[in-house]
């Protein structure tokens with residue numbers, strides 16, 4: 001994959017068909033809190049409510065077509081110095097370094113957009129080796145194992161926590 005084809009940009013309603021093709025795939029959504037989408041109407045609502053109104057959710061694009069997302073959700077109050085990172089891309093693009101490239105692209109933008117954020121953190125299930133590798137390749141530090149930490153789609157999971165400080169880069 002030529003890295004110049006990979007971009008990050010805000011979602012648009014015109015992404016609905018492309019978004020449905022990956023956000024409607026259980027293999028892509030299994031690690032997320034939302035269920036796979038099943039119609040263009042759901043995709044349009046999702047883009048409007050969950051992407052356009054999200055504090056920082058970007059479409060990962062190839063040649064400007066949406067193939068996934070990268071999200072950063074800053075905390076509030078006493079947690080405003082840290083932000084949670086999440087991402088997913090379409091199965092046909094797995095294993096080509098695209099998420100790592102997108103995350104590396106997004107990190108400086110996030111620290112720029114949220115000067116109060118000093119720490120990015122991500123939680124991956126212990127089984128999600130691909131996601132752990134993405135975080136390592138993007139410069140995050142593996143900080144520890146949190147047992148029975150997250151309830152995801154009815155399962156209580158052990159997770160690995162990764163962190164990256166603005167002062168790390």
Ligand SMILES: CC(C)(COP(=O)(O)OP(=O)(O)OC[C@H]1O[C@@H](n2cnc3c(N)ncnc32)[C@H](O)[C@@H]1OP(=O)(O)O)[C@@H](O)C(=O)NCCC(=O)NCCS
Nearest residue numbers: 031087088089094095096097098099100124129130131133
């Ligand atoms: C996790 C995910 C985003 C990775 O995206 P990707 O674009 O394929 O990631 P990259 O190609 O940048 O890097 C993947 C790395 O994981 C490695 N990997 C993949 N599967 C692996 C496995 N089962 N065991 C060990 N390493 C694995 C790849 O070899 C690659 O590492 P390398 O470059 O050192 O060879 C993608 O699989 C996905 O969308 N999964 C579903 C959603 C998800 O799990 N999101 C994260 C929630 S925490």
